[in-house]
Amino acid sequence: MTLLHLDHADTLQLPVTGDGPFNILHTLWKPSHYATGLEAHTRESSWRTFRVGDLTAGVRLRYEDRTVIADIYTDGDYKPAHREQLTARLRASYGLDEDTAAFTALAEKVPAMREPLAALVGMRQSCPEDHFEIAVIALLLQNTTISRTTTMTRNLLTHHGKLVHFDGITLRAWFTPAELATVTAETFKEKDKLGYRAKSLPAFAAFFANHTSEDLQGENLVEVFQEIKGVGPYTAAVMASHASRDPSVFGIDVWNRKILARRIFDVPDADPEPITRRMNELFPGHAGTAALYFVEHDHLDSPVAPLLDPDGIDAWNSALEDTSP
């Protein structure tokens, strides 16, 4: 597939205004997140692609003096409106304006949260995906293994997304709902190997071609999202907790169910209802944030997609560029 070269267009200074400590490493890089090719992280820098309106952007992120510095690389006409959209998107994606004090106060009173808090304090939810993109991620996680989720993600992004190069790194970029709307369910099944999920994706593309993330502000999202075919309680909760950044919500699945059962009940597994009830008792209004801390702490020692060594970037680039369509 063609490699799109992006040129430097802007540098944004994004001060962290939220109250409390800010953990840049674990806000940008989550040890539990599987490899998508959409982002890469070293200890010093992160790279990530964004689709914003008609723009394809590559972003390199660094942090100093309580400010996130974002170097923006683009493929075309970069307008003032793009700067505004990207600024808002980056601030929201990494929770730069969100306080951590309320959660930290609750967390300090719960013995099971002591270690996760010590290791991760100042970490915010990260969700560079918009509602459409996070819905696709959650769809690909449904009832399958991470290995197959990774394969399906690679298939979709290779066949229907973009491959870009900027600031010395090669990354994949998402397709937009409009771009995906031209693809049939049969292609998703036969070519992208999505299995029974194939018929959900056209419904996702159609819904989000007509509803932007901005349109959805203020709705009861967990209910609204479930009107989309293929979106149930889990996918809707992932969308609300991640893209809508509702700190009280978390999607429960067989994976985090076991992690949370162990952390709060000291048992290998438990039913979703008592887990949800107990999480809400322990962390009222912040159960989603608490779940995030438990899950990321669980993966800290063996990350799903480890940090990149700066010497490994050439190999990273070759691996992505060699993927055939």
Next chain:
DNA sequence: AGCCAGGTAATCC
């Protein structure tokens, strides 16, 4: 071979 994966919708009683 058979079971299970970071679920959901359709179809039962």
Next chain:
DNA sequence: GGATTACATGGC
């Protein structure tokens, strides 16, 4: 309503 069951695919 709540309790099954089919649904694609791949790894162990």
